[in-house]
Amino acid sequence: MAVDYTVIVVYLAGMLAMGWWGMRRARSKSEFLVAGRRLGPAMYSGTMAAIVLGGASTIGGVGLGYQYGLSGAWMVFTIGLGLLALSVFFSARIARLKVYTVSEMLDLRYGGGRAGIISGVVMWAYTLMLAVTSTIAYATIFDVLLDMNRTVAIVLGGSIVVAYSTLGGMWSITLTDMVQFVVKTIGVLLLLLPIAVVKAGGFSEMKAQLPTEYFDPLGIGGETIFTYVLIYTFGMLIGQDIWQRVFTARSDRTAKWGGTVAGTYCLAYALAGAVIGTAAKVLYPKLGSPDDAFATIVKDELPVGVRGLVLAAALAAVMSTSSGALIACATVANNDIWSRLRGLGKAPADNADDHDEVKGNRLFILIMGLAVICTAIAIDNVVEALTVAYNLLVGGLLVPILGGLVWKRGTVYGALASVVVGGLAVIVLMATYGILANEPVYYGLLASLAAYLVVSLATPATDAAVLTAWRERLAGRSPELASEPVPAPR
Numbered sequence: 001m002a003v004d005y006t007v008i009v010v011y012l013a014g015m016l017a018m019g020w021w022g023m024r025r026a027r028s029k030s031e032f033l034v035a036g037r038r039l040g041p042a043m044y045s046g047t048m049a050a051i052v053l054g055g056a057s058t059i060g061g062v063g064l065g066y067q068y069g070l071s072g073a074w075m076v077f078t079i080g081l082g083l084l085a086l087s088v089f090f091s092a093r094i095a096r097l098k099v100y101t102v103s104e105m106l107d108l109r110y111g112g113g114r115a116g117i118i119s120g121v122v123m124w125a126y127t128l129m130l131a132v133t134s135t136i137a138y139a140t141i142f143d144v145l146l147d148m149n150r151t152v153a154i155v156l157g158g159s160i161v162v163a164y165s166t167l168g169g170m171w172s173i174t175l176t177d178m179v180q181f182v183v184k185t186i187g188v189l190l191l192l193l194p195i196a197v198v199k200a201g202g203f204s205e206m207k208a209q210l211p212t213e214y215f216d217p218l219g220i221g222g223e224t225i226f227t228y229v230l231i232y233t234f235g236m237l238i239g240q241d242i243w244q245r246v247f248t249a250r251s252d253r254t255a256k257w258g259g260t261v262a263g264t265y266c267l268a269y270a271l272a273g274a275v276i277g278t279a280a281k282v283l284y285p286k287l288g289s290p291d292d293a294f295a296t297i298v299k300d301e302l303p304v305g306v307r308g309l310v311l312a313a314a315l316a317a318v319m320s321t322s323s324g325a326l327i328a329c330a331t332v333a334n335n336d337i338w339s340r341l342r343g344l345g346k347a348p349a350d351n352a353d354d355h356d357e358v359k360g361n362r363l364f365i366l367i368m369g370l371a372v373i374c375t376a377i378a379i380d381n382v383v384e385a386l387t388v389a390y391n392l393l394v395g396g397l398l399v400p401i402l403g404g405l406v407w408k409r410g411t412v413y414g415a416l417a418s419v420v421v422g423g424l425a426v427i428v429l430m431a432t433y434g435i436l437a438n439e440p441v442y443y444g445l446l447a448s449l450a451a452y453l454v455v456s457l458a459t460p461a462t463d464a465a466v467l468t469a470w471r472e473r474l475a476g477r478s479p480e481l482a483s484e485p486v487p488a489p490r
Contacts, residue, residue, distance in 0.1 A: 007308030018175040022168025029357035032169035034247040044258035049265045050177040054321025055137030063290035065277020069214025073274035078228040080266030082236025087259025092252035096476040103336040109404040110412035111466035120336030122396045127329035129389035134322035135376040162369030173323045180316030187313025200279035209282045231390045238401045241328040330364040384435045395426035395444030399452045414456030422448025
């Protein structure tokens with residue numbers, strides 16, 4: 001195990017070193033929050049794949065494969081489909097907006113800040129819970145590696161992510177995510193996948209040992225697949241953590257094609273996780289929990305050294321999602337909520353000192369990071385926490401965001417009604433049917449859509465000047481774009 005420990009320690013030390021290096025590059029608000037908007041295709045693709053494929057996609061994806069067979073790939077598969085849809089249909093327009101948050105996009109589209117602060121609160125709650133659920137996953141990994149106490153594991157893993165995220169913001173996170181993407185690819189796809197299949201006796205032996213439904217692509221059930229599409233595919237279209245990565249693209253072409261490559265990678269990762277879980281079912285047919293499949297097969301079947309690298313891959317999966325959610329949470333808290341409450345308006349960067357902007361955002365990452373660690377220690381049920389986050393996101397924000405992008409008749413009052421009605425419907429229905437029920441997101445989304453359509457049609461259309469400015473911004477012709485400095489390449 002000494003070799004495995006060494007691999008993990010070197011990996012964690014490397015993450016901190018990347019954070020320190022990123023700090024030297026993050027000298028303006030744009031560099032700190034969106035990496036200067038200058039990532040090329042390779043870096044953009046790797047970091048986008050890294051953030052969407054977290055602990056739930058890796059540990060949870062293997063667990064679903066253990067429980068349902070190949071159809072367990074559907075959860076991660078729908079994440080990949082969502083990223084593909086975002087990249088092909090919306091990313092170019094999103095990248096041209098040159099904003100920092102989803103709420104700023106709503107302000108531009110509908111005019112004024114009335115929709116922004118309410119949507120900011122909903123988005124903040126989503127990103128906070130996403131960061132919390134990612135942070136909880138450290139307990140599983142460090143328990144396998146060191147038999148470590150749950151609280152200590154969460155504090156250790158969470159502190160490393162908070163440290164490098166606070167130091168360099170998006171530059172540090174981008175550098176670490178690229179390393180984590182490479183580690184994940186090697187550890188999961190190139191090592192764990194073939195070793196698991198071979199240990200299980202190959203595909204012919206797996207088919208002989210398991211029921212036929214384990215190889216049915218729809219075995220998990222049509223209703224479950226539909227729910228995954230609603231929550232994860234649509235969630236990919238509107239999440240602040242995902243949009244903030246789109247904002248890092250050098251051009252709209254990079255956002256479109258780089259995201260398409262990342263989405264395709266997600267589809268392959270989904271299938272790999274399901275196959276690993278299926279192999280684990282052959283090797284360990286009576287595990288207490290499906291989520292133990294990943295840790296068990298790594299601990300018992302992999303040779304020394306390789307085990308450390310695969311555990312580093314699991315850490316990479318968790319850290320990439322955790323850091324992305326953390327900076328998204330801090331960006332929303334500072335730019336969409338705190339600055340508005342202080343009356344700074346919607347564009348404080350135009351007259352604020354870059355150093356003060358970086359310092360303020362760095363402070364918010366630290367504060368939100370501490371809140372995430374404390375919340376993760378207090379919460380036991382990861383699935384329920386993640387379900388609450390995605391239900392609120394999709395039920396409250398999907399309609400006004402996509403409606404603003406595709407329907408010019410939508411109004412600010414329709415957007416406000418959609419957020420409030422959809423959000424409240426989701427909360428009430430979760431209390432009525434239970435957090436894990438499908439009804440809250442189904443009916444909450446329908447209520448949000450109805451409110452948006454009815455109120456928008458019943459209220460005056462959005463001012464023509466606002467829509468003209470919006471179209472200019474979408475086309476990349478807005479004069480505001482010139483006010484944001486583009487650093488010279490280093």
